[in-house]
Amino acid sequence: MGDDGKHHSEFRARRVDGANPDGLEDAAAQSRLTHDRMSAEESRLFPEICKGDIKRHKAFLIIRNNILRMWFDEPRIQLILEKVMEKLNQVEPQYANDERVLAGKIFLYLERYGFINFGVFKRITNPLGNKKDQPRVIIIGAGIAGIIAARQLQYFGFETIVLEGRNRVGGRIATFRKNGYTADLGAMVVTGLGGNPVSVLQTQTNLDLVPVKHKCPMYECSQNVLANTFLKPFELINYRRRYLRVPKAKDEVVEREFNRLLEACSYLAQTIDEDIHGKKQPYSLGDVLEQLIRAQEKAVREKYLQHLREITKMKDSLRTILTSMCDIRTKCVGLHKEYSDVLQVPDNGNVLEEFVIRDVAKNLVVTTEEYARLETQADQLKEQIRIAEDNPPPRLYLSVADRRILDWHIANLEFANAAPLNCLSLKYWDQDDEYEFTGCHLTVRNGYSILPLALCENQNIKLKRTVKKISYNKTGVEVVVTNTEDPKNEVPETYKAEAVLVTVPLGVLKENVITFEPPLLEEKQSAIDRLGFGNLNKVVLCFDKVFWDSNHTLFAHVNASTSSRGELFLFWCFTKPPVLIALVAGDAANVVECATDDVIIGRTLVVLRNIFGSVAVPSPKESLVTRWKSDPFARGSYSYVAVGASGDDYDILSRPVECPGDRVPRLYFAGEHTNRNYPATVHGSLLSGLREARRIADAFLGSIYEVSAP
Numbered sequence: 001m002g003d004d005g006k007h008h009s010e011f012r013a014r015r016v017d018g019a020n021p022d023g024l025e026d027a028a029a030q031s032r033l034t035h036d037r038m039s040a041e042e043s044r045l046f047p048e049i050c051k052g053d054i055k056r057h058k059a060f061l062i063i064r065n066n067i068l069r070m071w072f073d074e075p076r077i078q079l080i081l082e083k084v085m086e087k088l089n090q091v092e093p094q095y096a097n098d099e100r101v102l103a104g105k106i107f108l109y110l111e112r113y114g115f116i117n118f119g120v121f122k123r124i125t126n127p128l129g130n131k132k133d134q135p136r137v138i139i140i141g142a143g144i145a146g147i148i149a150a151r152q153l154q155y156f157g158f159e160t161i162v163l164e165g166r167n168r169v170g171g172r173i174a175t176f177r178k179n180g181y182t183a184d185l186g187a188m189v190v191t192g193l194g195g196n197p198v199s200v201l202q203t204q205t206n207l208d209l210v211p212v213k214h215k216c217p218m219y220e221c222s223q224n225v226l227a228n229t230f231l232k233p234f235e236l237i238n239y240r241r242r243y244l245r246v247p248k249a250k251d252e253v254v255e256r257e258f259n260r261l262l263e264a265c266s267y268l269a270q271t272i273d274e275d276i277h278g279k280k281q282p283y284s285l286g287d288v289l290e291q292l293i294r295a296q297e298k299a300v301r302e303k304y305l306q307h308l309r310e311i312t313k314m315k316d317s318l319r320t321i322l323t324s325m326c327d328i329r330t331k332c333v334g335l336h337k338e339y340s341d342v343l344q345v346p347d348n349g350n351v352l353e354e355f356v357i358r359d360v361a362k363n364l365v366v367t368t369e370e371y372a373r374l375e376t377q378a379d380q381l382k383e384q385i386r387i388a389e390d391n392p393p394p395r396l397y398l399s400v401a402d403r404r405i406l407d408w409h410i411a412n413l414e415f416a417n418a419a420p421l422n423c424l425s426l427k428y429w430d431q432d433d434e435y436e437f438t439g440c441h442l443t444v445r446n447g448y449s450i451l452p453l454a455l456c457e458n459q460n461i462k463l464k465r466t467v468k469k470i471s472y473n474k475t476g477v478e479v480v481v482t483n484t485e486d487p488k489n490e491v492p493e494t495y496k497a498e499a500v501l502v503t504v505p506l507g508v509l510k511e512n513v514i515t516f517e518p519p520l521l522e523e524k525q526s527a528i529d530r531l532g533f534g535n536l537n538k539v540v541l542c543f544d545k546v547f548w549d550s551n552h553t554l555f556a557h558v559n560a561s562t563s564s565r566g567e568l569f570l571f572w573c574f575t576k577p578p579v580l581i582a583l584v585a586g587d588a589a590n591v592v593e594c595a596t597d598d599v600i601i602g603r604t605l606v607v608l609r610n611i612f613g614s615v616a617v618p619s620p621k622e623s624l625v626t627r628w629k630s631d632p633f634a635r636g637s638y639s640y641v642a643v644g645a646s647g648d649d650y651d652i653l654s655r656p657v658e659c660p661g662d663r664v665p666r667l668y669f670a671g672e673h674t675n676r677n678y679p680a681t682v683h684g685s686l687l688s689g690l691r692e693a694r695r696i697a698d699a700f701l702g703s704i705y706e707v708s709a710p
């Protein structure tokens with residue numbers, strides 16, 4: 001990444017960029033809605049408004065946008081209908097008076113759909129009153145999807161119980177905290193605040209978000225440095241840096257080429273029909289990218305060969321000309337001699353002899369002129385050859401050093417997708433791009449776990465309960481768990497409820513560690529198999545002082561080979577206490593799973609010492625290596641669209657399961673792998689939890705139309 005470089009996942013600049021939107025348009029945009037248009041969902045829920053006259057349509061939008069803005073104005077306090085009507089009366093008295101019923105319905109819809117009154121806020125009233133015997137829902141997994149769903153369901157009046165296998169909440173949001181050091185082992189980046197529900201949670205909790213600056217010096221191995229440096233004796237032990245900073249211009253050129261290659265892949269993805277040309281197997285992004293690189297290499301080689309061929313051709317022509325000049329020169333010498341000879345003959349007035357003299361003289365002139373013409377041609381050709389030889393086209397598409405830098409950019413993309421590029425679907429790997437939020441990327445300086453911990457307050461959560469079996473039928477659900485509170489005496493427990501929400505990671509679903517009774521439908525099982533679940537690991541090193549350039553919060557390490565490109569390729573340093581987080585992505589992420597901590601940490605220190613010099617880099621005070629793939633409660637990091645999968649698979653995974661003849665579905669699914677538009681992210685999980693809370697509430701409490709309007 002160049003100093004100011006942006007890679008393809010950078011956001012397009014749009015107007016809204018965070019919490020507390022000012023106007024009605026901003027409030028709608030922050031809720032991922034359009035201010036002057038009803039969403040498809042709204043049109044479905046309010047058909048009489050959608051198809052009705054333009055005035056009511058406008059009334060709907062004005063009321064909806066005003067309610068959203070009221071929520072964003074103070075998301076720490078429950079927004080209640082009375083307050084909404086009071087404020088609406090101040091800003092839009094006409095709508096407050098004429099559309100009271102509609103305003104009530106819009107309020108209930110926004111609340112049920114998790115646009116308002118979600119997260120950590122002070123409750124003023126219970127929206128459903130204090131009804132007894134509310135349905136009971138079991139939520140499996142205390143990650144962000146499970147906790148927000150539990151919290152929302154509880155707010156809607158359900159009795160909830162969260163069963164969590166680990167001895168902590170947060171799932172893939174996990175913060176290492178020790179001796180004042182903080183490091184996020186799972187999620188650590190908020191990918192823009194414009195449209196992001198995390199912006200509300202930031203206001204409600206004390207998440208300390210700092211922008212991720214793109215200045216990122218890049219270091220690569222230079223074997224010549226040591227050889228070319230005159231070392232004093234002690235320097236032999238404390239040898240100097242062996243890695244050099246990649247020149248900014250070079251980094252920028254390669255980054256531009258990388259982006260060009262990705263654009264070409266994207267063009268091909270749109271034009272290639274995966275089923276034609278007898279190719280049954282869909283293409284992967286990695287394969288096509290490598291093919292494009294090979295094609296470019298071939299084209300560059302071809303161009304260079306063509307250049308050599310042209311020079312050879314010019315040289316051949318020059319040789320022919322020079323040979324002709326030689327012949328002409330010999331001929332000239334002969335003619336000259338002949339001319340001298342005929343001039344020797346005494347003039348006896350013979351006309352024939354006079355004719356011979358003139359003829360030889362003429363021949364001599366013509367031949368000399370021909371020689372001069374060829375000489376000019378030869379000079380021109382020599383100049384052309386010189387120019388061509390002085391300006392050869394590149395011999396190689398990428399030098400070895402260029403390829404390493406390109407591999408670094410590929411590793412960065414493999415990090416973003418948590419998978420080697422040859423596992424990603426060419427056609428659909430970036431299917432969610434158009435939903436990207438606006439604003440810069442931010443990181444949580446005080447640790448992301450603040451969020452799940454805040455959301456857990458007053459929730460009924462049982463830790464150390466590993467779910468083994470889920471049975472569901474028309475009467476309800478039964479969940480069998482192993483209670484691991486006492487490792488020497490693990491006991492089975494059974495929990496019963498009206499419905500169950502499963503939020504375990506896709507990696508866990510793929511392992512089939514939970515038995516579903518009856519088994520999941522073939523459609524769902526195939527989607528579980530098709531979608532990819534990637535891996536990405538981190539090495540955390542805590543030091544007693546900063547030895548890196550504190551002006552930079554990121555620095556890059558360019559690895560020596562394509563196969564190791566993802567190894568410790570990027571270092572993060574965002575927290576006040578000096579902590580470095582090294583990222584391991586792509587194939588290298590899986591290598592970490594089977595190496596010991598000593599090996600990984602030792603290797604990380606070698607890289608740092610090569611960059612900063614061994615004197616500068618002390619031994620770490622604390623260190624830690626993640627192994628997400630080996631973690632039985634994750635089995636990897638997050639989902640990706642694998643070769644053969646598509647965005648549809650996220651939709652299939654989000655569908656609830658109904659027993660034939662039952663009036664409501666009993667089995668629901670949430671989690672990042674169930675969110676087509678926002679997969680693989682904290683906000684995606686959060687939105688999926690809100691979505692399922694709404695779905696369960698609609699099923700058991702009636703849809704928004706059956707809720708009596710005030």
Ligand SMILES: Cc1cc2nc3c(=O)[nH]c(=O)nc-3n(C[C@H](O)[C@H](O)[C@H](O)COP(=O)(O)OP(=O)(O)OC[C@H]3O[C@@H](n4cnc5c(N)ncnc54)[C@H](O)[C@@H]3O)c2cc1C
Nearest residue numbers: 141143144145165171172187188189467633671672681682
């Ligand atoms: C290394 C890494 C880096 C990431 N970086 C980012 C980032 O920068 N930004 C971002 O937005 N997202 C990031 N993500 C993704 C983000 O963390 C996840 O998408 C999100 O946290 C998932 O939430 P979830 O609730 O869907 O799943 P989880 O958080 O995984 O929650 C599922 C819960 O189910 C529990 N569970 C599993 N099996 C069982 C069982 N059998 N019984 C009971 N409980 C069980 C788990 O213990 C877990 O608590 C990253 C993820 C990883 C791993």
